[in-house]
Amino acid sequence: MTVNKVKKPQFSLKKITKALETGSFRKVICGASNTSEKQVERLTLVYSLCGADVIDIAPQKGIYTAAKRGIIKAYELAEKQPGIYPGFNVPAIMKSINAGKDKHFRKADFNLQRCVQCLECVKQCQSGALTEVDGKTSFSSEKCYGCASCVEACQHNVITTTANPFIPEKDKNDIGKFDAIEIHTGNSSVEEVKTFLEFNKTIIGRAAFISVSIDSTRFNNKELPEYVNPVIKLFSKKIILQVDGISMRGGSKNSSTLQTIAAAAALQEEKVDAYIQLAGGTNHLTSEFVRLAGLNISGIAYGTFAKKIILSYIEEYEEKEFMANLYKITAVAGSLIKN
Ligand code: SF4
Ligand code: SF4
Structure with a gap:
């Protein structure tokens, strides 16, 4: 055959x-x-x-x-x-x-205790990571790609960025196929x-x-x-x-x-x-x-x-x-x- x-x-x-x-x-x-x-x-x-x-x-x-x-x-x-x-x-x-x-390897990070719910950051977010839910700012880390437009928009220093994990680690030197x-x-x-x-x-x-x-x-x-x-x-x-x-x-x-x-x-x-x-x-x-x-x-x-x-x-x-x-x-x- x-x-x-x-x-x-x-x-x-x-x-x-x-x-x-x-x-x-x-x-x-x-x-x-x-x-x-x-x-x-x-x-x-x-x-x-x-x-x-x-x-x-x-x-x-x-x-x-x-x-x-x-x-x-x-x-x-x-x-x-x-x-x-x-x-x-x-x-x-x-x-x-x-x-x-x-900057391609980061995500937004929020100190929500300081948030005054002005929703300025929501207006700037293009990815849908920041949305308004019942008049309040809601954040989805999964949808965030770290552009930092929200950091610039926030006048209350609520938002910073943190590195996300897509980096080869010292003891895990493998990123699969490519x-x-x-x-x-x-x-x-x-x-x-x-x-x-x-x-x-x-x-x-x-x-x-x-x-x-x-x-x-x-x-x-x-x-x-x-x-x-x-x-x-x-x-x-x-x-x-x-x-x-x-x-x-x-x-x-x-x-x-x-x-x-x-x-x-x-x-x-x-x-x-x-x-x-x-x-x-x-x-x-x-x-x-x-x-x-x-x-x-x-x-x-x-x-x-x-x-x-x-x-x-x-x-x-x-x-x-x-x-x-x-x-x-x-x-x-x-x-x-x-x-
Ligand atoms: S970093 Fe960019 S994608 Fe992430 S929440 Fe802020 S505006 Fe949205
Ligand atoms: S811009 Fe800052 S203070 Fe305003 S809703 Fe967004 S995180 Fe909160």
Whole structure:
């Protein structure tokens, strides 16, 4: 008896390198700490069908398998209906790890005894973590992704942020399966990044390629390359440099994308030896601004902006309805991350 082997969808490093070299690289950040497995599975399915190169997820248990399920479903659909989903691509799954106090790895923390119930924080929270229940502020830690908009909104010093646990611990040096790694440098010095890399070399050595995320708001245009250049030299292969601007704010304002564009321009001016990829406040206008600024970047990562729009469809539908509307949802998603 012959057994038909099921082909496993596998990302292509060659294709990813080509996308980086030609400036068409697209990453979708879909696994922040507030995203459920069902959401990640559907987001991955949709963004695989419209050709994303990388799906970026948080290193939480179950999220990797959820993303894999999304890729397999997309692969099967694209095999069956190649004319319907011609843009399908098998994305690499990237996990983020934290080399410093990075803002992507925190959650809000409340001292409720001091809360005067003014509800100002509720107005600012985009994730639904803060809501009004019977005239009082209610907080869901699960839905919080640590953007800190509520910290700024609170005039009564009720809210702070605490680090959440998605960090490799000293005695638990394993974050499960992944294709690629992103190292968030947070507020680390170059020396601290170096120590982090040495300590986590087993994890990092398993990655097919590496991205390093830099919070550009820490530096002025002169300081930025002074920090970035020695960080790049810590790696033996060419890395993706994620130039993070105003992150986790939805990227909906025209101006939200300008911080990452200005920082990338400063790095391009210095001819840094890395694939420059924008993130943080990126939206439907980013590509156009890149063209207008004459930037020669490798790609763009889309986070809250693209995720929020697609999640509104994903959360609305039961499975049958979701699948019936998949073509329409994929068309919208594709328009959000197009070059
Ligand atoms: S505003 Fe941001 S940090 Fe505050 S609760 Fe909402 S998601 Fe969390
Ligand atoms: S802004 Fe501060 S004081 Fe006002 S409801 Fe929120 S936590 Fe309480």
